[in-house]
Amino acid sequence: MTQTSEARETYDVHAVQEKWLPVWDELAPFRSGDPDDPRPPMYVLDMFPYPSGDLHMGHAEAYALGDVVARYWIQRGYNVMHPIGWDSFGLPAENAAIKRGVDPRAWTYDNIRIQRESMRRYACSFDWDRVLHTSDPEYYRWNQWLFLRFFEKGLAYRKPSLVNWCPKDQTVLANEQVVGGLCERCDTPVTKKKLTQWYFGITGYADRLLEDMAALRGSWPEKVLTMQRNWIGRSTGADVEFAIEGRGEPVTVYTTRPDTLHGATFFVVAADSDLAAELAMGSPAEGEFTQYVGKVRAESEIERLSTDREKTGIFLHRYAVNPVNGERLPIWAADYVLADYGHGAIMAVPAHDQRDLDFARAFDLPVRVVVDTGDEDPASSGIATSGEGRLVNSGPLDGLDKAAAIARITDLLVEGRNGRAAVNYRLRDWLISRQRYWGTPIPIVHCPTCGEVPVPEDQLPVELPPSEGLDMQPKGTSPLGGANEWVSVDCPRCGGPATRDTDTMDTFVDSSWYFLRFTAPHRNDVPFDPDEVARWLPVAQYVGGVTHAILHLLYARFFTKVLYDLGMVAFTEPFTRLLNQGMVGMNGSSMSKSRGNLVRLSDELDAHGVDAVRLTMVFAGPPEDDIDWADVSAHGSARFLARAWRLSGDVQSAPGVDASAGDEGLRRQTHRAVDEATRALESFRFNVAVARVMELVNVTRKAVDSGCGAADPAVREAVEAVAVMLSLFAPFTAEEMWARLGHQPTVARTGWPVVDPALLVEESVTCVVQVAGKLRDRIDVPPDVSDETLRELALASRSVQRALEGRGVRTVVVRAPRLVNVVPA
RNA sequence: GCCCCGAUAGGCCAACUGGCAGAGCCGAUGGUCUCAAACACCAUUCAGUGUGGGUUCGAAUCCCACUCGGGGCACCA
Numbered sequence: 001m002t003q004t005s006e007a008r009e010t011y012d013v014h015a016v017q018e019k020w021l022p023v024w025d026e027l028a029p030f031r032s033g034d035p036d037d038p039r040p041p042m043y044v045l046d047m048f049p050y051p052s053g054d055l056h057m058g059h060a061e062a063y064a065l066g067d068v069v070a071r072y073w074i075q076r077g078y079n080v081m082h083p084i085g086w087d088s089f090g091l092p093a094e095n096a097a098i099k100r101g102v103d104p105r106a107w108t109y110d111n112i113r114i115q116r117e118s119m120r121r122y123a124c125s126f127d128w129d130r131v132l133h134t135s136d137p138e139y140y141r142w143n144q145w146l147f148l149r150f151f152e153k154g155l156a157y158r159k160p161s162l163v164n165w166c167p168k169d170q171t172v173l174a175n176e177q178v179v180g181g182l183c184e185r186c187d188t189p190v191t192k193k194k195l196t197q198w199y200f201g202i203t204g205y206a207d208r209l210l211e212d213m214a215a216l217r218g219s220w221p222e223k224v225l226t227m228q229r230n231w232i233g234r235s236t237g238a239d240v241e242f243a244i245e246g247r248g249e250p251v252t253v254y255t256t257r258p259d260t261l262h263g264a265t266f267f268v269v270a271a272d273s274d275l276a277a278e279l280a281m282g283s284p285a286e287g288e289f290t291q292y293v294g295k296v297r298a299e300s301e302i303e304r305l306s307t308d309r310e311k312t313g314i315f316l317h318r319y320a321v322n323p324v325n326g327e328r329l330p331i332w333a334a335d336y337v338l339a340d341y342g343h344g345a346i347m348a349v350p351a352h353d354q355r356d357l358d359f360a361r362a363f364d365l366p367v368r369v370v371v372d373t374g375d376e377d378p379a380s381s382g383i384a385t386s387g388e389g390r391l392v393n394s395g396p397l398d399g400l401d402k403a404a405a406i407a408r409i410t411d412l413l414v415e416g417r418n419g420r421a422a423v424n425y426r427l428r429d430w431l432i433s434r435q436r437y438w439g440t441p442i443p444i445v446h447c448p449t450c451g452e453v454p455v456p457e458d459q460l461p462v463e464l465p466p467s468e469g470l471d472m473q474p475k476g477t478s479p480l481g482g483a484n485e486w487v488s489v490d491c492p493r494c495g496g497p498a499t500r501d502t503d504t505m506d507t508f509v510d511s512s513w514y515f516l517r518f519t520a521p522h523r524n525d526v527p528f529d530p531d532e533v534a535r536w537l538p539v540a541q542y543v544g545g546v547t548h549a550i551l552h553l554l555y556a557r558f559f560t561k562v563l564y565d566l567g568m569v570a571f572t573e574p575f576t577r578l579l580n581q582g583m584v585g586m587n588g589s590s591m592s593k594s595r596g597n598l599v600r601l602s603d604e605l606d607a608h609g610v611d612a613v614r615l616t617m618v619f620a621g622p623p624e625d626d627i628d629w630a631d632v633s634a635h636g637s638a639r640f641l642a643r644a645w646r647l648s649g650d651v652q653s654a655p656g657v658d659a660s661a662g663d664e665g666l667r668r669q670t671h672r673a674v675d676e677a678t679r680a681l682e683s684f685r686f687n688v689a690v691a692r693v694m695e696l697v698n699v700t701r702k703a704v705d706s707g708c709g710a711a712d713p714a715v716r717e718a719v720e721a722v723a724v725m726l727s728l729f730a731p732f733t734a735e736e737m738w739a740r741l742g743h744q745p746t747v748a749r750t751g752w753p754v755v756d757p758a759l760l761v762e763e764s765v766t767c768v769v770q771v772a773g774k775l776r777d778r779i780d781v782p783p784d785v786s787d788e789t790l791r792e793l794a795l796a797s798r799s800v801q802r803a804l805e806g807r808g809v810r811t812v813v814v815r816a817p818r819l820v821n822v823v824p825a
Numbered sequence: 826g827c828c829c830c831g832a833u834a835g836g837c838c839a840a841c842u843g844g845c846a847g848a849g850c851c852g853a854u855g856g857u858c859u860c861a862a863a864c865a866c867c868a869u870u871c872a873g874u875g876u877g878g879g880u881u882c883g884a885a886u887c888c889c890a891c892u893c894g895g896g897g898c899a900c901c902a
Contacts, residue, residue, distance in 0.1 A: 768845045
């Protein structure tokens, strides 16, 4: 191999970075707000960050991937809106305030400044004209405004309930923020507490959240859809009313197995429910019951969740009456029945429900089989049977199968007016109150005479009082309660003395509609501009971590449907396509916020340069896979980029030279590389697209050194294609190459290379000839060879004849022009 | 316990609707350069696709069972 450049130039990545940043600042190639822009609009959105310190490896991966998508569609001629903002309310700011005595506001905005500058240096293709921060009063006023719309529709309401409580953060948590019984933020075991809190009525949207997922199939990861489906947890069954001896009102229970109604042998109410307390009152077991409830309340979620714990409960000395046969069922209070699911009470059918059977065996209660499944009697086996079978011991249901029995009993219950078909959801209403400072104040005034009074719109935003002088220490009530002057207000309705609600909203409220605000972040008269929303939304491509598969994405979908019902948007799903990127780890351990950063992004950027880090993130594998930084090589990426850059200095033809006169072999390789890279990009196989560019660099290097030579116009065509394609992954290198090729900045807006289909057609293809599925010969044929000709060519092959060993030919499978399979007799 | 997803070279990963298992990167080995090393460059290397069946002319790809790994839900009646 000839050595073309003796004194090899070296590629100074850091100098190149410093060179182009100010140029891009000046050109602002990613502005999307020109109303006369003729390009078709497209909305590409990265999940916005929380401003906790500087960017880390996870951000670097996410924004590298989001940038590939945004920059690709820009090259394809779209006016891409790719905005960024900060999800800047939340606990860490407050914790920093407590720990270091700094103002949460100052801490937050300092971090935003740092992250913003890091994003600039990382060459993120954001439209910097559209920045928003959810902690700005101009933003959170619209949280409050939307809250009031929800309140008017009855979708925001207050109720007393047992709520998840984090003893460390001293605040309530939504169901979604309790992970495996631990606080999502601080991993403290969560307990229950009875509090009156604000909720959003998401359960009323459960069916729509479920059904509308059909439209997302194929464009959202199946995994995310499955997780949402599980979370919503729809089940169908029946409500059945049981009379209670000595009580006027019957009690309704929900069951998914109404067919087993005749198998009920006892009745259980949730120990921590109001109903249990009422039934226990005056009973001989009252004292025992009170003690039991105390114990249950004190238990942490983690204890409750343990599956192999023993069943506990108290017999209340009361009886329920089975509506189908008049049997008296003893009523027990137990903690295995949940107060906030269904009606907080169940009919227990131990023969066909494992939990009921475990309880029956613990307390020696009868077991009656009503579905003959052919399995061993649960009373002796200890295993409840839930399979198919014929109904027995069930009066009018005897002989029916499960489905028929469910239909029949449901009809009978309706006739007897003591039951009906029913649907239940695992999903609970969304608890949005937080007893913290750094969030959106809930715009409600509590008046002793008028009750809950909304703050009038012209008084929005209800701004947070200064943090100075407020006690931020977690103490179970909001720090805002200490801001006496702020709390005391005149009731907007009657003018009398009243107090503000001192809780703040869950920060997931902020992120449930921010994607709408990006269309016009500076409008202060509306939350978002309907015309702009119509122009840009729904988001064509959303990019973010799978950690938000349930929480954020479910809430945002819910908000969108509510806004649709309010007539504010014309679509019901906010994100048309979703790409989940994986996480970045090191040597098998993850690098999450809580576990500390094993690899510092700034170190990697210093060592290898921005482009090499970005390229490594994209090239490491499919975007949704996790990356182990130990498995990939930023150094290898840097080496490749230097090789690509070197090519741009080798090109000897002039800009604008006619490529059609160039070397055809190289031209074919170039056009095929662009074609394949394009297809890979559109199906999110970014790593494959990068491989195609690497391949093109390799063949171009060979063409320069030992092929057509550096002066051939095909070399320029190839290197220009490399530069444009690299602009998605390695913007600095691409820009520098573009300049060295004699062009003006910026390569980011140059346009995607156009593939000449004529150059994709091969002159001849290698046809594989198999005998009995085994490779026996290869023959070169024209790409348009006919089946007939190919068949004859193959049969004429000496290797084929040898492989046939004189046997006859049974069939010949011909797939022109690539393959022939000769099947011997 | 239930439900998803995955398993291809020493590592990370490719392989369009079933059709030559290998595109790319890392590593390793050899060479060039060097006083030497590092860097760089050139070249070489390695699997028959987790296991067992099935469908097919033909299976990494489709089907069934299992193993291992990852994830989700889990006392939700």
